[in-house]
Amino acid sequence: MDNPRLLEFENLIREMEASIAHLAIPDIFPWIMYLLPGSLTGRIFHLDLQKKTIHKFLNYFNGVRVFITLPQKEIEEHRATLDRDDPRDLIDGYLMMMEEKADDPNNTFSEKDLAILVLDLFLAGSETTTNTLTWLFYYLATYPEVQQKMQAEIDEVLPKGTLATLDNKLRMPYTEAVIHETLRKSSLAATGAQHVATRDTQLGGYYIPKGTIVMGAQETVHHDLRYWDRPDKFLPERWLDQQGKFTTKKEGFLPFGVGKRSCLGEALARMELFIFSTTVFQSLTFSQPPGKRIDLRYEPKVIFTHNPKIQDVLITVRPGF
């Protein structure tokens, strides 16, 4: 974390999130932009700030043109070493599709699209998982009894110093319960992504005309009394049956959205949350700093996602590590 370029990138992502937050109102009510003069909407919704942040972000890669050519360099390297019988990653797969579709007049594959796709995945995939893990750390620092139970399970299943694999999941129901309760309680992507109705339709008794922007209300669903007993409480036990087995709830739980456009990275995110949290709590204990309480309220500056506030946490090495 001492790497200045990494820190700069981290700050830029936070600035971008904060500037995007101002766009929440016109995103939900786009007609506002037509009612008010441009100079006013620009000021009210901080459009200048957003433009500035995007510019700064692109400059991070040494200028807008280089932003496109930097991933292109990566693409060139991939193309030069591509083994069609053994594609290594998304870039290899995309390049093969590009070749396959080269003669198709409706082809939409391009190097620019690939560069932006890689950036998109990086943005969608880094802050979401990082913030969810931060929530998990805050909850466990606040509820030491939950942390002790999770650590007891880790100690039982993973001999000291052994890293977890996905095969261990079945034997670690309490850890799974903690991860699911973190996803529910934090409701990080509180409204999911915006979608647009592509045709007039009916949903749940409501008429939704073509062009309507539709957003989820994930946080409300995650706190709905019809699905959850004492929804405001952080209770991993709600995910366990009487034998202590993990039970996946389907209804009332949609941290990754639903349907065709649900989170592309769900499997990766679930894997990261499991491997990272078991590794961390195997050797470390998180607690509230002396004389302070962890603030579990959302960061108010960010509107679209429920980010945790930046604050101190006391971390101690577990005996024997």
Ligand code: HEM
């Ligand atoms: C705990 C971590 C994560 C959470 C809570 C999360 C949540 C979400 C949600 C709620 C959506 C919108 C779904 C909808 O509107 O119905 C979404 C979309 C998306 N997520 Fe994630 N996500 C996480 C991690 C990741 C990771 C690791 C990646 C990729 C590496 C990723 C890539 C994407 C992409 C590409 C979309 C857009 C999908 C589309 O529009 O078709 N996410 N995510």
